[in-house]
Amino acid sequence: MQVTDFRCLHQAEIDFDPEFTLISGPNASGKTSLLEAIYFLGRGRSFRTRRLERLIRSGTERLIIFGELDIAGRRMTLGVEGSVRGIRAKLGGERAASLAELAAAFPVQIIDPEVHRLIEEGPGRRRRFLDWGVFHVEPNFIGYWQKYYQALRQRNAALKAQQPRSMVCAWDADLVRYGELVSEARRRYVTQLEIRAKRLAKDLLALDLSLAYRSGWGYRSLREALDQIWVQDQQFGVTQIGPQRAELTIRLEGFAAKDRISRGQQKLLAAILLISQIKLFPLESPIRPTLLLDDPAAELDEERLAGLIHEIRAQSVQLIVTTLHAEFAAFGAPRRRFHMDRGSVTAI
Numbered sequence: 001m002q003v004t005d006f007r008c009l010h011q012a013e014i015d016f017d018p019e020f021t022l023i024s025g026p027n028a029s030g031k032t033s034l035l036e037a038i039y040f041l042g043r044g045r046s047f048r049t050r051r052l053e054r055l056i057r058s059g060t061e062r063l064i065i066f067g068e069l070d071i072a073g074r075r076m077t078l079g080v081e082g083s084v085r086g087i088r089a090k091l092g093g094e095r096a097a098s099l100a101e102l103a104a105a106f107p108v109q110i111i112d113p114e115v116h117r118l119i120e121e122g123p124g125r126r127r128r129f130l131d132w133g134v135f136h137v138e139p140n141f142i143g144y145w146q147k148y149y150q151a152l153r154q155r156n157a158a159l160k161a162q163q164p165r166s167m168v169c170a171w172d173a174d175l176v177r178y179g180e181l182v183s184e185a186r187r188r189y190v191t192q193l194e195i196r197a198k199r200l201a202k203d204l205l206a207l208d209l210s211l212a213y214r215s216g217w218g219y220r221s222l223r224e225a226l227d228q229i230w231v232q233d234q235q236f237g238v239t240q241i242g243p244q245r246a247e248l249t250i251r252l253e254g255f256a257a258k259d260r261i262s263r264g265q266q267k268l269l270a271a272i273l274l275i276s277q278i279k280l281f282p283l284e285s286p287i288r289p290t291l292l293l294d295d296p297a298a299e300l301d302e303e304r305l306a307g308l309i310h311e312i313r314a315q316s317v318q319l320i321v322t323t324l325h326a327e328f329a330a331f332g333a334p335r336r337r338f339h340m341d342r343g344s345v346t347a348i
Helices: 031-043 100-105 123-137 141-160 165-204 222-228 230-236 263-279 302-313
Strands: 002-006 009-013 020-024 062-071 074-083 086-091 108-111 209-214 247-252 290-294 318-323 336-341 344-347
Touching: 002 031, 009 031, 009 344, 020 031, 031 062, 031 074, 031 100, 031 108, 031 290, 031 318, 074 100, 086 100, 100 123, 108 263, 123 141, 123 165, 123 247, 123 263, 141 165, 165 209, 165 222, 165 230, 165 263, 165 302, 222 230, 247 263, 263 302
Parallel strands: 020 318, 020 336, 108 290, 290 318
Antiparallel strands: 002 009, 002 062, 062 074, 074 086, 209 247, 336 344
């Protein structure tokens, strides 16, 4: 991977090991920014901010991240550029039609010190978590998702313009069809995710975990729900129900998870969900996920950290770990080591 003008990284080039790479360095040396650049290459967005201008190194006009993948012996290039004009992506030298193409070629997930926000924050973060997982196990999902949100944007534009009901509801057929397909795919995925996460929660937290998917429009059909909510939609100028309002509920021992456990336990629970998501990644896929671990020892005691590491080592992933210390024996000996200081990367 080559990184140019991303956060504190002026120029950085690094060749990661297919199995395990360890990156060490003091606080504020750029370790998290390097992981953020890897994540950006596979997602087209940051896990730390939604503001693109914060990612571009001060005094410069654009960031560039270029990567070369080895997929079952076949080489593939991908790259992203961010500037005031937005984000552009290329795959195999060709302009990517959407950022979803990056995610398909380079699936990347992160467990960082802020991972507890998956539990603690609102449903939007959990929907993004859910959709990334469904995208990788149901090939048709991205098409359903894109067509639903296209219809939703058009319907909301008509509502905002105070167009007559016939003009607004012209989008309802696609909204209903693709909204229900999105919801069904998410629900199937949550059923499989719960099976895997439930066992891990019992082993690592000694608590009973349950997951449930709420569609965003109750128990009626989406068509019926849209008819009943029409007055509110018209009043607020936006569609009030649908998959964009869906929620993944997370409960421990029958109670909302965020109200029952400490910050450290929230972090471990979020990590459990992310590992369970990786367990669902198709075994037949020639592409392995890349898992980023940013300072995994933060806020976890030795026993919980050992249990988490045991589960991570059992997964078929490319592992990239940052730590304050040059040695981190918990994952065994890394095949490649790098040290970071003031945004500069050096092989050890």
